[in-house]
Amino acid sequence: MKSHENYKELIWVLAKTDFKLRYHGSVLGYAWALLKPLLMFAILNFVFSYLFNSRGNGIPHYSLQLLTGIIIFNFFSEGTMAGMASLLSKSQLVTKIYVPRWTIIVASTINSALIFLMNLIVIAFFFALSRFMPSLEALLLFVIFSLFTYIIILAFALLTAPLYVKFRDLSMIWEVLITLLFYATPIVYSLQMMPANIQKIMLLNPMAFIIHFTKEGLINNHFADFWKTVTFVITVIVAFGLGVFSYSKLSPRIAEEI
Amino acid sequence: MEKDIAIKVENVSKTFRIPHEKISSLRGAAVNVFKKKSYEEFQALDDVSFEVKKGEFFGIIGRNGSGKSTLLKILAGIYQPDHGKVYIQGLISPFLELGIGFNPELSGRDNVYLNATVLGLTKKQINAKFDSIVAFSELERFIDQKLKNYSSGMQVRLAFSVAIHANREILLMDEVLAVGDTNFQSKCLTEFNHYKEMGKTVILVTHDVGVVQRYCDRAMLLRNGKIMKIGKAEEVGNEYIYQNMSDEERRMRDEEKQKITNAEKGPDNTKGMELETEKKVIEWEKIKQEDEKRNKIAEITKVEFLDKDGNKKNVFKTGDDLSVRIYFNKNKPVENLNFGIAIFNQEKNYIFGVNTILDKVDTKKYLEKGYCQVDYNNIPLKTNTYFIKSGVFGDTDTIAYDFIHKSESFNVFSDDKNQGLIEINYSWN
Numbered sequence A: 001m002k003s004h005e006n007y008k009e010l011i012w013v014l015a016k017t018d019f020k021l022r023y024h025g026s027v028l029g030y031a032w033a034l035l036k037p038l039l040m041f042a043i044l045n046f047v048f049s050y051l052f053n054s055r056g057n058g059i060p061h062y063s064l065q066l067l068t069g070i071i072i073f074n075f076f077s078e079g080t081m082a083g084m085a086s087l088l089s090k091s092q093l094v095t096k097i098y099v100p101r102w103t104i105i106v107a108s109t110i111n112s113a114l115i116f117l118m119n120l121i122v123i124a125f126f127f128a129l130s131r132f133m134p135s136l137e138a139l140l141l142f143v144i145f146s147l148f149t150y151i152i153i154l155a156f157a158l159l160t161a162p163l164y165v166k167f168r169d170l171s172m173i174w175e176v177l178i179t180l181l182f183y184a185t186p187i188v189y190s191l192q193m194m195p196a197n198i199q200k201i202m203l204l205n206p207m208a209f210i211i212h213f214t215k216e217g218l219i220n221n222h223f224a225d226f227w228k229t230v231t232f233v234i235t236v237i238v239a240f241g242l243g244v245f246s247y248s249k250l251s252p253r254i255a256e257e258i
Numbered sequence B: 001m002e003k004d005i006a007i008k009v010e011n012v013s014k015t016f017r018i019p020h021e022k023i024s025s026l027r028g029a030a031v032n033v034f035k036k037k038s039y040e041e042f043q044a045l046d047d048v049s050f051e052v053k054k055g056e057f058f059g060i061i062g063r064n065g066s067g068k069s070t071l072l073k074i075l076a077g078i079y080q081p082d083h084g085k086v087y088i089q090g091l092i093s094p095f096l097e098l099g100i101g102f103n104p105e106l107s108g109r110d111n112v113y114l115n116a117t118v119l120g121l122t123k124k125q126i127n128a129k130f131d132s133i134v135a136f137s138e139l140e141r142f143i144d145q146k147l148k149n150y151s152s153g154m155q156v157r158l159a160f161s162v163a164i165h166a167n168r169e170i171l172l173m174d175e176v177l178a179v180g181d182t183n184f185q186s187k188c189l190t191e192f193n194h195y196k197e198m199g200k201t202v203i204l205v206t207h208d209v210g211v212v213q214r215y216c217d218r219a220m221l222l223r224n225g226k227i228m229k230i231g232k233a234e235e236v237g238n239e240y241i242y243q244n245m246s247d248e249e250r251r252m253r254d255e256e257k258q259k260i261t262n263a264e265k266g267p268d269n270t271k272g273m274e275l276e277t278e279k280k281v282i283e284w285e286k287i288k289q290e291d292e293k294r295n296k297i298a299e300i301t302k303v304e305f306l307d308k309d310g311n312k313k314n315v316f317k318t319g320d321d322l323s324v325r326i327y328f329n330k331n332k333p334v335e336n337l338n339f340g341i342a343i344f345n346q347e348k349n350y351i352f353g354v355n356t357i358l359d360k361v362d363t364k365k366y367l368e369k370g371y372c373q374v375d376y377n378n379i380p381l382k383t384n385t386y387f388i389k390s391g392v393f394g395d396t397d398t399i400a401y402d403f404i405h406k407s408e409s410f411n412v413f414s415d416d417k418n419q420g421l422i423e424i425n426y427s428w429n
Helices: A007-022 A031-051 A062-089 A091-095 A101-129 A136-166 A170-184 A196-203 A206-220 A226-257 B026-032 B068-076 B108-118 B123-137 B152-165 B182-197 B209-215 B233-269 B272-295 B364-369
Strands: B005-019 B039-053 B057-062 B083-088 B170-174 B201-206 B218-223 B226-232 B298-306 B315-317 B322-330 B338-345 B350-355 B371-376 B384-393 B400-404 B410-413
Touching: A007 A101, A007 B108, A031 A062, A031 A101, A062 A091, A062 A101, A062 A136, A062 A170, A062 A206, A091 A101, A091 A226, A101 A136, A101 A226, A136 A170, A136 A206, A136 A226, A196 A206, A196 A226, A206 A226, B005 B068, B005 B201, B039 B068, B039 B083, B039 B201, B039 B218, B039 B226, B057 B068, B057 B209, B057 B233, B068 B083, B068 B170, B068 B201, B108 B123, B108 B152, B123 B152, B152 B182, B182 B201, B201 B209, B209 B233, B218 B233, B226 B233, B233 B410, B298 B384, B322 B338, B322 B384, B364 B371
Parallel strands: B057 B201, B057 B218, B170 B201, B298 B400, B315 B410
Antiparallel strands: B005 B039, B005 B083, B218 B226, B298 B322, B322 B371, B338 B350, B338 B384, B384 B400, B384 B410
């Protein structure tokens, strides 16, 4: 069906509307997009810096590492949640009109990406406050890792959005898993605190890989070795392929399931 | 496919599986793996084939559940057919409803952009058409207000205005003319005609025969997923009316049967003391009623409508012969009875009345037969539902022994294009 040649505009308008409406009617408005991860950062920073004294454990710039980790993870959790619910929450666009369903899924993930971009300002602010300047390579790596995070989100959304229409408890399950994943990812702690073999297993989780090496890059100017990177890239590609495959299988009948 | 065809549908079938229990949790799915799958199949469309020419105003009518919306969704690409093929020439408007994506929290302006983008326009195109969209909707003063402050009619106007500016060659519309005031409706109609002149195709799904007969060139009647009739909108519309009336007739007959069986079953079902007393009360009431009846000198027991062959019927065509038969009981010996029969339409307009006193009819034969009958030849009644008022009198028509205020109704339908209460033979000169 050649009825839509304006995919890009469609996605952009949908994402923009979501973004506009998300904090609509709240007094603080867009500030909420920043406040949520900031508040989490404040709490965790207090708990782990002062109560458990992670600084004493020799993690340099613990607060900056924590903040970076939280904001990337926040991108991941918000993006996957929104992506999973996208088709169901926009059911009118599925059942009353034909637009390619992936545009709806992509639009919802773009919305999370916009919030992530806003959060980057917060990261930049705190780095400036600490008078810490990461290397140029590390910054470039950060950009690439952000793109990879987006690809992972998209893969997850393509896989789960059509399934979520059928199985509504996926969102509950995912909420629980996200919490679990938060602590299985080196955000509040550093990967080096783990035994070496556990570290290897943890790095198979692409989000752990991204967050660990973003932190390592920005703070310590350390980068992942070749084989670890290859494993990571292959994992992401396989995940994305799985998402696209599942989407193409399930999406034609989606209007009947809603 | 020939050039002048806009839509060609070939042997399209669509079956829905309706599970007895909707599984919408993983646990449910896991449990159900071991259970036998229990679902009903519902064939929404059964081997449907038709063509729509370019520039045609095509109507699809049918009752709820006849498959018309499913068909439209298949044309729009929302559903995939199980079998068969759909060929479409030209850009199709992929929407079935007006104002898809409308958000009450956004301004009219933002909603126009949102809705138009969903309908497939680019930002540049919307910019170029924006003024025209707003002008058509007559909402210039309100365009920067939030949509939630619009009345529903205003929302429809805005939505419709965006829809017709979407610039598609084929327009699919599902029950959209039902809303909006008459002014706006006629404006839409003009716009549709304009569409036709431009060689664009409009497909309209509705169960409103009036709309189809007024607006459409051709139409298709669906019933249980099959095409019952396809052809001129007038004829298809009439077929639909006739079909519905026959259903009505069938329903009435079924109800009557049900009443009889219920009455037969009645005594067996009564159980317990409460029901026993209730039964007594009912019996007592019955006796009372019968007493009252006996006090009546005569009473009307039944009104029947017959066609010219003497068969009971409730549906007639304009110009058919209609007979009305009034059954009565005589409770006290009486010399003479007179009858009056009046036809009313359902809006309670008095159409036609006769009585035996004015017509100086000898009613002796009626007393013997137990009923009286009036034959109306070539009834000039127009499409409507009618009922009878009837009275039985003595020698004057002032005091009725019995009077029926509203009999069972009968329906009349016609193919005519004129309007009013009755059909008069006429020609233009």
